[in-house]
Amino acid sequence: MSPILQLSEATRRVLLIDADPKRQKHLRQIITRVIGAPETRETLGALEGGAPYNLIVAHYEGLDAGDLQRLQEFSAAHSEPKVLLLSAGTMRAGLPNMFGTKSLTNLLATSGDDELDVDGLIVTCQKILRRDIFGLEKYFVWGVPTRTARINKSAEKDALLAQMQEYASQLGIPQRLANLFETVVDEFVTNALYNSPVDADGKYRYASTSRTQRIELEPDEVINLKVCCDARRLGVSISDPFGSLTRSTIIEYLAKCFRRGDGQVDNKAGGAGLGFYQILDALSHFVINIKPGSTTEMIGLIDISGTYKDFVTKGKSFNIFVVDG
Amino acid sequence: MANSLNVKVEKRPSGLWAELSGDITEDSEFNAILSEKPLLLTLDLAGIKRINSTGVREWINFMTALRKDGARINFERCSVAIVQQLNMIANFADRAEVHSVFAPYICPSCDTEEAKLVDFKANPTPDLEAPVACPNCKETMEFDDLPESYLAFRQQ
Incomplete structure (x- = not known):
């Protein structure tokens, strides 16, 4: 019997990296409910270009300097998967470092109290994954x-x-x-x-x-x-x-x-x-x-x-x- | 609409005093000041509302030309827009001395916005978060920027 409702866009795979258990749980819930269950890690670990992920979501403050450098090098060397960094606080201090490497080009700020912009996360992930990128309207409700x-x-x-x-x-x-x-x-x-x-x-x-x-x-x-x-x-x-x-x-x-x-x-x-x-x-x-x-x-x-x-x-x-x- | 730059020049015993107001953009000209070839110049910048990216370059070229002419420059009553550029652009002030700036305040009660003058000669280490009474409702206004970075240009 063919399904009446296609339940999941299962082909899109997300790797979520966050050392903070509470925050990781919250992010995992959102990504699971909108895109599909991500693989989760506390630290970067081994990375390979291309398969098996379409998107890596990592929390900037949870990455040590070595992990950040490896992510930057990885982004510079591979067009896939894309990397989306999340950052709490003002992040202004981190911007020169980020742009200095010329490799990481997706950053999503959470507010000062680390509250996540859920709408922004969903829109950004889906734009990366679906390659349907144009339109101011995507950032606003009907x-x-x-x-x-x-x-x-x-x-x-x-x-x-x-x-x-x-x-x-x-x-x-x-x-x-x-x-x-x-x-x-x-x-x-x-x-x-x-x-x-x-x-x-x-x-x-x-x-x-x-x-x-x-x-x-x-x-x-x-x-x-x-x-x-x-x-x-x-x-x-x-x-x-x-x-x-x-x-x-x-x-x-x-x-x-x-x-x-x-x-x-x-x-x-x-x-x-x-x-x-x-x-x-x-x-x-x-x-x-x-x-x-x-x-x-x-x-x-x-x-x-x-x-x-x-x-x-x-x-x-x-x-x-x-x-x- | 870009408000064109107005320049009012006045010769005073202490040197040339120039009052600038409006927007600094690609169309801005500073010839009224440069043609005076001042040795001591005070720029009153209270009336500057906005500076766009090409306006920044016009300003830097203006500062460079003044320095080449040997001018000593003081900035007085810098507007919030000027302070923003002082913090963003490394050589926006060139070798000028910044004597006073306006600091932005907003009233949480009635939303009145007001800029208060901060004079570094009278108060070299101003407390931007000191209470300021709202001119409209008399409630205490809040400093409407980051106190730790608004005057960062003084450390650069």
Whole structure:
């Protein structure tokens, strides 16, 4: 008899690493109920590329320096399985280390009291496992209204920023959080208009163009901006039809900025090389979705449930998802 | 909308005083100050609302040009947006001395937001969590940032 209900997506295997028994139990329950029972370990142990796992979920604070380095080396050497790090607390101290290695690109923050963002964990795991990565809507429940704007020339940026200021004002959020939102929109739009467009040979068209010089994309090259808010988080996404951003570009720019050395600010033609750094600083969760040669989508979520201090006290989540073109 | 940068320059006995307000972006120009070739310059930065990534570079180039001209620079009344960049960008202040900054407070009772001036000359080791009365409801406001890192730029 054929089953009426397919009970499990049994082919997806998850390895869960957490030395804290209580936390491991909680994580195991969530992963079991949404994806399937994971294999659990207290420490990293032996790892091999490819089979048998599709995803490794590990708690950052539970890893010693040796385990973290091995995970970083493993991630750099193998495209599968993907590694998702969970982190309690602010994690800001760990970010330079993480980006310095250029290998780990999935981090999910738990709040300061180690409370897990269950929705975030489910969405992130499923995006990694299903390779269905695009859409701001994945981070919000049904019923949250989304507003959209389309832009294809830099001269429209100021008007768009004015609209976004008005939108943030209508939400009644603290001014400092509204300023973060405006920063993100500004950097998203500038990046999409100047850094993303490529010609038929894949060469960047405007990356070296002064940001004071007005540019206009072709009529069919439209940048889509979406915003929404569910009272807990303010979300913004921008997508371009180029898919020219690469994982290494993002990580290299972030690593450069976190090192705070002489080269922190670029003095070359074009941008200052600080956009991703400013964006990450202004967000609770920064997601970059890339389908090479087709689409880049950047998603930003700002926790607006409290004050700026609440925002800055909580950790930051960061994900780069890449699907085949 | 980006609020364009306004620069008001005033010659005082103590040197050149420049009051900046608005957003620092790719379109910002500092020629009104640079053309004066000041030897002692005080920048009043209370009115700076936002600085984007290309604005940071314009600012760094501005600081570099001032240093090449031999200017001694003081920052006064740095807005919260300026303090944020002082903490994020290694050479945002270049060799300038930061004399005073605004610290952000929020009232848990009525949500009023207020920035209070912190003068390092009068108070070299300020207590950012000292009680501040809300100008609206008189309740005690809370410092709206991380007290241990808001002034981190002073240690760098």
